[in-house]
Amino acid sequence: MIATLSIAEAARDRRLSPHTLRYYERAGLLDAVPRDRGGRRRYTEADLDRVLFLQRMRRTGMPIRLLREYVDLVRQGQDTTARRLEMLEDHRADVLLRLEELQDALTAIDHKISLYRRETA
Amino acid sequence: MIATLSIAEAARDRRLSPHTLRYYERAGLLDAVPRDRGGRRRYTEADLDRVLFLQRMRRTGMPIRLLREYVDLVRQGQDTTARRLEMLEDHRADVLLRLEELQDALTAIDHKISLYRRETA
DNA sequence: GCTTGACTTCGAGCGCGCTCGAAGTCCTAG
DNA sequence: CTAGGACTTCGAGCGCGCTCGAAGTCAAGC
Numbered sequence: 333m334i335a336t337l338s339i340a341e342a343a344r345d346r347r348l349s350p351h352t353l354r355y356y357e358r359a360g361l362l363d364a365v366p367r368d369r370g371g372r373r374r375y376t377e378a379d380l381d382r383v384l385f386l387q388r389m390r391r392t393g394m395p396i397r398l399l400r401e402y403v404d405l406v407r408q409g410q411d412t413t414a415r416r417l418e419m420l421e422d423h424r425a426d427v428l429l430r431l432e433e434l435q436d437a438l439t440a441i442d443h444k445i446s447l448y449r450r451e452t453a
Numbered sequence: 454m455i456a457t458l459s460i461a462e463a464a465r466d467r468r469l470s471p472h473t474l475r476y477y478e479r480a481g482l483l484d485a486v487p488r489d490r491g492g493r494r495r496y497t498e499a500d501l502d503r504v505l506f507l508q509r510m511r512r513t514g515m516p517i518r519l520l521r522e523y524v525d526l527v528r529q530g531q532d533t534t535a536r537r538l539e540m541l542e543d544h545r546a547d548v549l550l551r552l553e554e555l556q557d558a559l560t561a562i563d564h565k566i567s568l569y570r571r572e573t574a
Numbered sequence: 575g576c577t578t579g580a581c582t583t584c585g586a587g588c589g590c591g592c593t594c595g596a597a598g599t600c601c602t603a604g
Numbered sequence: 605c606t607a608g609g610a611c612t613t614c615g616a617g618c619g620c621g622c623t624c625g626a627a628g629t630c631a632a633g634c
Contacts, residue, residue, distance in 0.1 A: 338580080338581080339580090339581075339582095340580075340581085349622090349623075350581090351622075351623055351624070352621090352622065352623080354582090354583090355621080355622060355623085359621090369630090369631095370581075370582090370629080370630050370631065371581085371582065371629080371630080372580080372581055372582075372630085373581085373582090385561075388557070388558045388561050388562075389558070390621090391554050391558060392554065392555055392558040392559075395620075395621090396620075396621070396622095397620090413569055413572055416569060417566065417569040417570065420562055420565055420566050420569065421566060423562065424559070424562050424563070424566065427555055427558060427559050427562065428559070430555060431552065431555050431556070431559070433512050433513065434513055434548055434551060434552050434555065435552070436509070437509045437510070437512060437513040437548060438513075438545065438548050438549070438552070440506075440509050441509075441541055441544065441545050441548065442545070444541055445538065445541050445542060445545065448534055448537060448538040448541065449538065451534055459610080459611080460610090460611075460612095461610075461611085470592090470593075471611090472592075472593055472594070473591090473592065473593080475612090475613090476591080476592060476593085480591090488612095490600090490601095491599080491600050491601065491611075491612090492599080492600080492611085492612060493600085493601095493610080493611055493612070494611085494612090511591090516590075516591090517590075517591070517592095518590090
């Protein structure tokens, strides 16, 4: 038998709150999480993988709305892969742009820091 | 005489809205912008430089609250440079962290994209 | 049987960063 | 003198992504 996790365990595992896990489910980002006899959620490895994916996308700025769209496509099955690929490529371009922005800002910050260091010394 | 810009010009120049420029001023992020006889703002180069700085910091996720704190330190003068340096270093660490996150996500996205490409082909 | 505590659903609330719109002022051109 | 348009202030509103709390349920341990 495979191990499943309670919401508290899953939350600890993925370093987010049970509130957020329920919110993601409500928001349509997780397929109906299986329940035990008492109606409590039992997270499977697949659920946790999905959460990991969501976290990565969220951290890189993909909005919930688009994530829901993507997840809906996954639910609709095989013939949506082209559209999903397109979404991933779009997001990839976004990430590259933000990488550039961060690099640019890093340069500026470093410049300013070195000015301050000189001044303070 | 040095050129100054109206709010519309400044906004165009910095690619943000007049609303946002006023908001930044209200939020204490810009020193009182000089006005013409009619009470309308005239942005100096120094103002635009400040805006550029703010934009860079905002784009890299520094909250308005911290920016106000920083700007307040600038207003307080020379003996706050140590604290300002500290803030910049803190933010720098943040940026590095987010760079790592982005890189990590990029790898994951690329992996997923290549899976989709294989599947679609 | 009773308590405890981790869970459930639901709707409301919050902090952030704008974004907008109403109402008024002022300069310029005709 | 008038109309137009770009500005002003002010407060309210909005979209996002959680975050929280109330009220109820359920299973386990004593």
